[in-house]
Amino acid sequence: MQLINKNEVERIEFDDGTWFDIKSSFSVADYDKAAELKTSGEAGTVVATLAIGITGWNMQDGDKPAELNLENISRLPGEVATKLFLEINKKGRSLPKVKA
Numbered sequence: 167m168q169l170i171n172k173n174e175v176e177r178i179e180f181d182d183g184t185w186f187d188i189k190s191s192f193s194v195a196d197y198d199k200a201a202e203l204k205t206s207g208e209a210g211t212v213v214a215t216l217a218i219g220i221t222g223w224n225m226q227d228g229d230k231p232a233e234l235n236l237e238n239i240s241r242l243p244g245e246v247a248t249k250l251f252l253e254i255n256k257k258g259r260s261l262p263k264v265k266a
Contacts, residue, residue, distance in 0.1 A: 187222035
């Protein structure tokens with residue numbers, strides 16, 4: 167078994183050219199960060215998963231690049247967030263259940 171390579175990502179691309187780089191694996195520190203986001207009320211399961219899973223994107227906010235942050239992750243279109251969430255979970259990167 168190997169330690170998690172923090173730089174290993176996979177790219178998920180959409181038909182319109184939008185892309186998201188997603189961590190290939192979650193570390194225990196990632197799980198802790200997600201639990202912190204959820205228990206503090208800052209994010210629900212989907213937003214917390216996307217916040218720790220997305221490492222880069224080419225999303226736009228109007229005519230400028232959108233900053234990768236919780237607020238903008240929360241503004242993703244539902245169908246995009248759902249596809250990313252399902253793709254992350256399909257690879258065995260789901261978050262453990264955490265009670266708020």
